[in-house]
Amino acid sequence: MPELPEVETTRQGLLPHVTHQTIDKVIVRNRSLRYPIESRFEAQCEQRIIQTLTRRSKYLLFELDQGYVLLHLGMSGHLRVLPIDTAAEKHDHVDILLSNKLLVRYTDPRRFGMINWFDIPYHIHPLLRKLAPEPLTPAFNSHYFYKACQTKKKVIKKVLMDSHIVVGVGNIYAQECLFLEGIHPNRKASDLSIDESKRLVKRIKQVLKKAIAKGGTTLKDFKNVDGKPGYFSQTLHVYGRNTLPCTTCQRPLDKCLIDNRSTVYCAYCQH
DNA sequence: CCGGACGCCTGTCGGC
DNA sequence: TGCCGACAGGCGTCCG
Numbered sequence: 049m050p051e052l053p054e055v056e057t058t059r060q061g062l063l064p065h066v067t068h069q070t071i072d073k074v075i076v077r078n079r080s081l082r083y084p085i086e087s088r089f090e091a092q093c094e095q096r097i098i099q100t101l102t103r104r105s106k107y108l109l110f111e112l113d114q115g116y117v118l119l120h121l122g123m124s125g126h127l128r129v130l131p132i133d134t135a136a137e138k139h140d141h142v143d144i145l146l147s148n149k150l151l152v153r154y155t156d157p158r159r160f161g162m163i164n165w166f167d168i169p170y171h172i173h174p175l176l177r178k179l180a181p182e183p184l185t186p187a188f189n190s191h192y193f194y195k196a197c198q199t200k201k202k203v204i205k206k207v208l209m210d211s212h213i214v215v216g217v218g219n220i221y222a223q224e225c226l227f228l229e230g231i232h233p234n235r236k237a238s239d240l241s242i243d244e245s246k247r248l249v250k251r252i253k254q255v256l257k258k259a260i261a262k263g264g265t266t267l268k269d270f271k272n273v274d275g276k277p278g279y280f281s282q283t284l285h286v287y288g289r290n291t292l293p294c295t296t297c298q299r300p301l302d303k304c305l306i307d308n309r310s311t312v313y314c315a316y317c318q319h
Numbered sequence: 320c321c322g323g324a325c326g327c328c329t330g331t332c333g334g335c
Numbered sequence: 336t337g338c339c340g341a342c343a344g345g346c347g348t349c350c351g
Contacts, residue, residue, distance in 0.1 A: 051345090082327070082346085106345075123344050124329075139329090158328040160345065175347085202322070211346075219344060307323080309344065 050121040052183065052216025053259035055106045058127050062152065065129045066098045066110065070147040078141040082122060082162045085142070092165035093117060093144070104170065105179050105215035115167035117144075118175070122160030128153050180215045183252055188214070190246040197237040197245055204240060205233035205306050208252075217252060219309050220287045221259065225251045227286045232318040233311050234304070258283070286312040 050058070074093045079085040086092075096112040103109070108127075110117040121127070132149045142154040142163055154163060170176050181187035196213045197204070207213050208222040217225070226233050229251050231244060240248070262283065285295050290303040294314040302315045 080328095120345085122328090122346090156328095157330065158343090160328065200321090206322090209345090308325090310342080 050106060050123075050125065050264070051218035051221055051259075052106060052256055053221075053262075054264035055103055055108060055121060055216075056260050057264040058121070059101055059103045059108055062108075062127060062129060063101050065148070065150055066101055066146065066152060069098050069150075071096050071098065071112075071144055072147055073145040075136075075143040075145070076141065077136065078159070081141065081156065081159045082120070083164060086164055089163075089165055098146075104176055104182070105211060106218075107176065109170070115165055116170075117163060117165050118173070119154070119163045120161050120175075122156060122158065122162070124158040125154065125156035125161035128155070179211055180213050183214060183216050183256055188249065188253075190242070190249045193249045194240070194242055194245040197240050200237045202237055203233065203306060204231060204235045204237045204248075205311060207237040209307070209309075214252065216256060219311075220284070221252070221255055223286045223312055224284060225255050227313060227318060228255070230318050232315075233306055233313050235319075286314070288312070 071093045072095075074090040076085055076090060079087075092115065093112070096114060099111045099113060101108060101110055106120060108119045108121075110119070119127075129150050130153055132145055132151050134151065134153070136143065136153070137155075139157045140153055140155050141159070144152040144154075146152065154161075166173060181192065193214075197207060200207055200213070202210070205222050205226060208217050208225065209219065223233065225248060229244065229248050231240070231248065286301060289301055290310070290312045291300050293299065294301055294317055296317050297314065299314065299316050301312050303310055303312050305311065
């Protein structure tokens with residue numbers, strides 16, 4: 049379940065291997081992802097030069113000398129850099145063969161992800177244009193966030209996971225940030241004080257930065273590009289810890305469903 | 320415009 | 336042992 053830190057970890061791991069490489073060949077084994085891989089995809093990529101690799105929210109963008117490859121890892125996707133002759137296995141849907149004799153392999157058992165080539169500017173791309181500001185930039189600040197909370201009727205956890213308000217925060221980091229700020233996930237967002245929203249913004253930035261520094265959170269099959277796990281899982285306070293003791297007060301943690309997603313919290317520490 | 324429900328997928332796990 | 340439902344969850348879409 050890649051959230052922003054996992055996607056950023058992937059980007060950083062991939063960057064030195066792909067920058068300035070020519071795409072010699074693209075092999076697609078399964079076109080049926082969240083959005084079908086277009087039949088022209090291979091031709092659109094082949095012989096192009098990868099100028100750089102950037103990230104917007106949880107999307108990766110391989111910027112080519114013409115257009116860009118837009119990629120989303122969905123729920124179960126990951127990318128690896130491998131020697132060019134590495135045999136493919138089940139769920140290895142796309143290989144991008146590079147001029148340095150490495151390949152970038154996109155694997156995604158549940159196929160919630162997407163990969164396609166575009167040449168329209170990012171800011172008008174339908175999947176990107178409505179996204180909230182990047183959480184690690186000054187555009188995502190307490191002034192912006194407090195105002196967004198004030199005008200919403202949703203509970204705070206839903207606000208944190210709404211990509212029109214905050215990007216990059218999924219179910220793991222939403223739960224962690226709320227726990228660390230002592231805010232109950234079912235609080236109405238509009239009830240948050242200026243001070244609480246200020247602290248929550250700071251906390252989101254801090255948690256995302258720490259998770260990136262640790263190489264992301266390894267859950268189930270998430271791995272970095274070189275196949276190593278992330279280590280943020282060791283830092284989790286609530287995610288997946290239902291009925292275990294709260295790390296602050298030692299009382300058992302509670303679980304509820306918010307938007308059909310399990311949400312673990314401490315009924316004693318979070319208000 | 321807003322919020323809530325739903326569907327897309329497959330692998331894993333717990334219960335019977 | 337084997338089957339089956341629940342769950343994992345990002346996110347676009349649909350509906351009221």
